[in-house]
Amino acid sequence: MENTLLDEVFIEANVKTRQFEKVIEIVEKYKFQKSRLITILQEVQEEYRYLPQEVLTFLATALDMPVAEIYGVATFYAHFSLEAKGKYVIKVCNGTACHVKGSMKLVNALFKKLKLNENKHTTDDMMFTLETVSCLGACGLAPVMVVNESIYGQVGDKKVNEIIDSIIEAEGGAK
Amino acid sequence: MDNQKYITIDGIKLPIENERNVLELVRKADIEMPTFCYHSELSVYGACRLCVADIEGMGIQTTCSTPPRDGMIVSTNTAEVRQIRKVNLELLLANHDISCPTCARSNNCKLQDLTRRLGITKSRFKKTDKVHPVDRKSRSIIHDPNKCVLCGDCVRVCKEIQTVGAIDFVQRGSNTTVGPAYGKSLADVECVYCGQCVRACPVGALTPRPETEEVWKAIHDKTKTVVVQVAPAVRVAIGEEFGLEPGTVSTGQMVAAMKRIGFDQIYDTSFAADLTVIEEATEFITRKLKGEKLPQFTSCCPAWVKFTEQYYPELLGNLSTCKSPQQMFGSLAKEILPAILKIRKEDLVVVSVMPCTAKKFEAKRDEFYKDEMADVDHVLSTEGLSKMIAEMGIQFAKLAPESFDLPLGFKTGAGVLFGNSGGVSEAVLRFAYEKLTGETLSKVDFKMVRGKEGIRIADLELGKVKLKLAVVHSLANARQICEEIKIGNSEYDLIEVMACPGGCVNGGAQPVSFDPDYLEKRTKGIYSCDKQLQLHKSQENPYVKEVYQQVLGEVGGHKAHELLHTHFTGRQRIKNQTINIRNTQHPKIEVCVCVGTNCYNKGAHKILKKMMKYVSENKLEDRVGFEGHEDMVDVKATFCFECCERGPVVRINNKIIEHADYAKAKEVLDQEIFVYGELMEK
Numbered sequence: 001m002e003n004t005l006l007d008e009v010f011i012e013a014n015v016k017t018r019q020f021e022k023v024i025e026i027v028e029k030y031k032f033q034k035s036r037l038i039t040i041l042q043e044v045q046e047e048y049r050y051l052p053q054e055v056l057t058f059l060a061t062a063l064d065m066p067v068a069e070i071y072g073v074a075t076f077y078a079h080f081s082l083e084a085k086g087k088y089v090i091k092v093c094n095g096t097a098c099h100v101k102g103s104m105k106l107v108n109a110l111f112k113k114l115k116l117n118e119n120k121h122t123t124d125d126m127m128f129t130l131e132t133v134s135c136l137g138a139c140g141l142a143p144v145m146v147v148n149e150s151i152y153g154q155v156g157d158k159k160v161n162e163i164i165d166s167i168i169e170a171e172g173g174a175k
Numbered sequence: 176m177d178n179q180k181y182i183t184i185d186g187i188k189l190p191i192e193n194e195r196n197v198l199e200l201v202r203k204a205d206i207e208m209p210t211f212c213y214h215s216e217l218s219v220y221g222a223c224r225l226c227v228a229d230i231e232g233m234g235i236q237t238t239c240s241t242p243p244r245d246g247m248i249v250s251t252n253t254a255e256v257r258q259i260r261k262v263n264l265e266l267l268l269a270n271h272d273i274s275c276p277t278c279a280r281s282n283n284c285k286l287q288d289l290t291r292r293l294g295i296t297k298s299r300f301k302k303t304d305k306v307h308p309v310d311r312k313s314r315s316i317i318h319d320p321n322k323c324v325l326c327g328d329c330v331r332v333c334k335e336i337q338t339v340g341a342i343d344f345v346q347r348g349s350n351t352t353v354g355p356a357y358g359k360s361l362a363d364v365e366c367v368y369c370g371q372c373v374r375a376c377p378v379g380a381l382t383p384r385p386e387t388e389e390v391w392k393a394i395h396d397k398t399k400t401v402v403v404q405v406a407p408a409v410r411v412a413i414g415e416e417f418g419l420e421p422g423t424v425s426t427g428q429m430v431a432a433m434k435r436i437g438f439d440q441i442y443d444t445s446f447a448a449d450l451t452v453i454e455e456a457t458e459f460i461t462r463k464l465k466g467e468k469l470p471q472f473t474s475c476c477p478a479w480v481k482f483t484e485q486y487y488p489e490l491l492g493n494l495s496t497c498k499s500p501q502q503m504f505g506s507l508a509k510e511i512l513p514a515i516l517k518i519r520k521e522d523l524v525v526v527s528v529m530p531c532t533a534k535k536f537e538a539k540r541d542e543f544y545k546d547e548m549a550d551v552d553h554v555l556s557t558e559g560l561s562k563m564i565a566e567m568g569i570q571f572a573k574l575a576p577e578s579f580d581l582p583l584g585f586k587t588g589a590g591v592l593f594g595n596s597g598g599v600s601e602a603v604l605r606f607a608y609e610k611l612t613g614e615t616l617s618k619v620d621f622k623m624v625r626g627k628e629g630i631r632i633a634d635l636e637l638g639k640v641k642l643k644l645a646v647v648h649s650l651a652n653a654r655q656i657c658e659e660i661k662i663g664n665s666e667y668d669l670i671e672v673m674a675c676p677g678g679c680v681n682g683g684a685q686p687v688s689f690d691p692d693y694l695e696k697r698t699k700g701i702y703s704c705d706k707q708l709q710l711h712k713s714q715e716n717p718y719v720k721e722v723y724q725q726v727l728g729e730v731g732g733h734k735a736h737e738l739l740h741t742h743f744t745g746r747q748r749i750k751n752q753t754i755n756i757r758n759t760q761h762p763k764i765e766v767c768v769c770v771g772t773n774c775y776n777k778g779a780h781k782i783l784k785k786m787m788k789y790v791s792e793n794k795l796e797d798r799v800g801f802e803g804h805e806d807m808v809d810v811k812a813t814f815c816f817e818c819c820e821r822g823p824v825v826r827i828n829n830k831i832i833e834h835a836d837y838a839k840a841k842e843v844l845d846q847e848i849f850v851y852g853e854l855m856e857k
Contacts, residue, residue, distance in 0.1 A: 017787050020812070024780050053357060058812065061775045066340030066365070071356035076347045 019047050023055060027062045034063050037073060041080055049089075050081040086122045086129040088167055093144040095135030101142040107132060109157050113164055127171065128164075180245035185252065195219075197238035197249060198226050206251055209260065209289045211267075211326035211377045213239040216676070217335055220327050224263045225289070229253045261293055269300035271378065272321040278379040279317075279558075282416070283687050285377035286324060307352060312360035314539050315368035315384055315532040316683075320352045323380040329353060329372035336676060337650040339482070341366035353380075365485055367650070369478035369674040370532030370683010383532045383556040383684040387563050390553050393524040394437040400516055401524045402440040403433060404504045404583070407448065408530040408594035408679040409557045411700030415686045415693075416561035417571035422696030424704055427576020432564045434577060440516070442583035444527065445590030447504035448602070450722070451475065452589055452713035454739050455497045455599075456606040457730045463640065463668055468492055470645075470660065470667040473599050475499045477537035478674035480743060482650050487657045488745035496740040500593060501527050501534055502543050505550030506738045508583065511726055515582075520548070528555045530594070530682035533674070542741050556684030582718040588619075588705030589713045595701045596648040596678035597624040597631065600671045604635075604644075605712045612638040619711040625702075627677075630656065632667075645670045648678055763808070764847050766790070766840070767826040770812045774823035778836075782823060785837040786810055786844075795848065808844070 026043045030036040040059065045051055051074055060067040074080045090110065094103045107130070111117055114128050122129040138144045141153025145160070152163060180191040184204045194200050196219065201208045211223035221240040228238050231248040235256060238249070250256065268290065275281045307320035327344065330353060334340045341364050345352050355364040373381045393401050414425040433441050459471050474480055474495045483490055498506070505525050513520045527534065537543070538551040555563075564571055579585065589605050592598030601621045608616045623633040624644065629652040633644045645667045647653050653672045659665045675681045680697035690696070705711060713719065727735045768774075768783040787810050789795070795808045813826075821833035825840045827847055832839050 017791055017810070021784060021787060024784055054812075056356070058770055061770060062780070066334070066343065067356040068343035068354075068364070069334070069340055072343035072345055075345050 020055075022047050023058065027059065032063055034065050037063065037065075037070065038077075041070075041074060045080060049085045050083055052084075053082070083122065084126065086127050087171075088127060088147055089129045089131065091131050091133045091136070091146040093134075093136045093138070093142070093146075094132040095139065097139035098135075098143040103132075103143040105157070106143050106145065106155055106160060109160050110164075113161060127168075180243075182243050182245075182247045182249065184249045191243045191245065194243055197228065197230070197236075197241045197243050197247070200243055201226075201228070201238055201249070201251060208238065208251065209264075209292065210239060211285060211289075211324060212328060214328060214331075214375065217328070217331045220331065223267070223324070223326050225260055227256055227259055227263075229256050235259060261295060264289060264293055264295060265298050265300060267324045268295070268298040269302060271324060273298075274322070278322065279382040279385065280376075280379035280687070283689070284379060285689070288689075310354070310360045310362075311384070313362040313366070313368065313384065314536045316361055316366070316370060316373060317382050317384050318354065318361060319380050319382075320354065321380075322378050323353055324378055325351055325353065326377060327353070328375035328377065329381055332371045332375045333366075335651065336371060337367070337369060337482075337674065338654050339365055339367055339650065342372065367478040367481040367485075367674065368533040368536045368683075369650070371675060373532060373683040374675075374681070374685070374687060376687075383558065384535060385559050385562070386535070386553045386555055387559050387566075390526050390555060390563070393526070393553070399522050399524050400439045400518045401437070401526060402442060402508060402512060402516075402583075403438045403526040403528060404442045404444045404447070404501070404508075405429065405433075405528045406444045406501070406530055406534075406594065406679065407591045407598075407701060407704070408682060408685065408697070409528050409560070410704065411594070411680060411697045412530065412685045412688075413557055413561055414571070415688055416558065416565070419572060420696065421688055421690050421693035422698075422700035424700050424707070425571070426704070427578070428571055428574040429560075430579055431574040431577040432567075432569050432571055433560070435569055436563055436567060438526070440512075440580045440583075442504070442508075443579050443586045443590070444500050444504055444529075445586030445593065446583045446716070446718065447500035447507065448475075448590035448593040449587055449713035449716045449719045450503050450507070450739060451497055451500050451593075452599075452602045452606050453719065453730055454503075454735060455495045456603045456610070458495055458497065459603065459669055460607060460610055461731070463642070470665060470670045471495055473669075473671045474743075475593065475599060476673050476679075477531070477533040479650065479653060479672045481533070481536070481746065482653065482674065483657075484743055484746035486654070487661075490657060490660065491743045491745070493660075494743055496742065498543075498739055498741045499534075499537065500590075501529065501537065501554075502550055502741070503739050504583065505538070505543065506545070507722070507726075509545065509548065509550055510738060511722070512583075524552045525550065526553045526555060527551050528557065528560045530557050530679045530685045531675075532556065532683040534684075557682075558684060558686050561686065582721065585716065585718045586708070587710035587713055587716045588708040589711055590716070591701060591704045591708070594679045595625075595698050596673050596676075597626065597646045597671065598678060598701065599673075600624040600633075600644055600646050600669065602713060603669065604637075606714055607642075608637050609712070609714065611640050616712065624671075629676075642668050644668065647671065648673045649676045650674050763851055764828055764844070765826075766808060766810045766844060767813045768810070768840075769822065769824045769826075771822075777823045779823040779825075782825060782835060782837050782840055783810070783812055786825075786840055789841060789844075795844075808848070 023044055026040055030040055044055060056070050057067055060070050074082060092103055092107050110130050114123050116130050136144050143155055145152045145155045181188050182191055182200055184201055187204050189200055189204055198208055198213060209225045212220045219240050221237045224237060226238045227235050229250040230236050310318040330343055333342055342353055342355055345354055355361060373383055393399050410426040410429055411422050411424055413429055414423040415421050419425060430441050462468050462471055470493060472494045474497055477499060483494060508525050512523055535554040538554045543550045589602035592602050601624050604621045605616055605619055624646050629649055631646040635642050643666050645656060647656055647670060656670060677694045677698060680701060681694050766786055768779055770779050790808050790810055823835050825832045825835040827843045830843055832843055
């Protein structure tokens, strides 16, 4: 079993190769058109879960446009992230209804549970990233929280701890 | 039938004649409408919201972004318009650090000017408490985001006029700033340091890097002999800082002021420009007669040189190998002045006064150091020199004119023309004419290379030789010409490029002028300088002849090459970036594929893709690592090995494969694996 760790390194390397192959495929698919920049960035972000600096530099070369311009677009839209995100992205709604129903309490509970704060959004083990968003359009369920694709409504202190614990358990226990 | 369309502005009826927007018509009505973000040569942006007016039926509109229509009735001064304009300016002030007394631009700041004009005595809004770091790393330009009013002029100049795009808007809303990607310094990105952003900046957010303190220090040091060279374009602009009209030729006062400051010898860069003409024209005639390396590009403009190194390395061989006049002067001064002035070389300090921010960068390039000593020690901007004059309290306009020192202060009109777009070509033609026809040139003006158009083409016949010249200014136009050459559509013999629109007279280190005709006036000033001199042809400069006889020997000869010529190499646009695709920790064999612009265009990404596939399909990662997984083949994408003209480039361990393709790269990799396998077996 001593090879497990090395195998992991190996798998990761292959994942990276595949990701980069994908980037090349994406720009080829859109025929290197500058006008498709936002779509390209979206698809690249889907691959990496964020936009790595060197990949943006590569895109600038491939699309023949200045890096500063791509960086400008990537920082303009809240959808794009320039920081690596965790495997589970938690979005807490802070729209009016959720705010009134105590979404900030929920955020604070998550800060405490995941040892995060206003300037630190991602856990050290790259498992969780916490974000707040404005209105998910499910005000009837306030306060609402979304973890990747799963939606949770009326989340209180107890429920949030259960949700996080179940994810940690599924991932092989607390580290 | 009368087809003429009319617009009414503040009760004045004006005909509409091809004006692109209402703002142009407002100005035609002699109303100086306040704006930050409107420049006729740039795209319309509509960001500053100061050019607002009440247009009947349309309400309050920004005039810069409203096209004129027949019968439009515009009021620029209703109570509501004045109120809106004032509030908008107050909001801009709230975003500005208002550090006026210590600001480099406090004497000609548009924000100050408009605040005064609109009668705003205080800003009611609370200041933002964000303090951004000031970028002082670049040799040429200082960027202080705290003073930025986000008009976007610099962004558009960089993108539209120069096609570089080193800076752009970052973030949005109240967090918006302007800067290079990833908060990098201008020193580490593709900025060519032309300084057009400095010229466009209405406030002090972008300013030339001052070097006045270093120069004062050298002047105060009694052991040093400080000589100064002044570029042609400086003499027609420096007067503006002392209340003179743009274009006023104030050479004499400028020299007198510099003597008072304490420079030991005052020389003229135009002398070195005369040398440049002779070297560059001789090089050109040789290439033309042999039919080699044509078209020849001029290489006097350091921003253009950096631009070519970054974007068109395959054309570097077409650049004249001549150093720019500033650097020719520097290396010649360090060579001959110690003996002439009877001093030790170490005690000689060469200062130059330049209209250009890129010259500051040029002087620090490695090629221009000899025995760890810079050829040019300090580069002052035009406005930097004016600040030294102002600090001394010298009454510039009242000074009695004085003259340059000999020998390096003597020039012909040809050398002075270098300040204008078209000037280098004209000076070269005055030399080439006599060389190729064997006749004496009596009418020295070549008017066909003068003018304002971004690309000017001249066909002429000198003796039996037919020449096609292009005079290009602004890098967007230069890019267009380079693209033509790349696809083989060019028949030019000589191409003059200056990065700044209009040439050096409009350089980034010149005083910023709000006079709408400043450029024409400065251009005219340079031509009148030429007229005022007795000699107009570089080859007639007696001191240049003397320098050839005593120091340089033959034109284009060995010594001339050593002192007056240089070489160029491809340059990374963005410093130090590697895409670690596999991210192996200690690979035994490292495959690096360059995906810099040039290699990319030549298909580097296809090589990269195939190499990645080859490595993973054949499990080469671990075949090499006989003893364990940590010994693997790693594939990386890197940015630029700086030998783009031989791209695409692949490096496998220490083996560089130029003009690479997949087959070649695979072959080298297989060899490396084989060699490594042998080693392992032993």
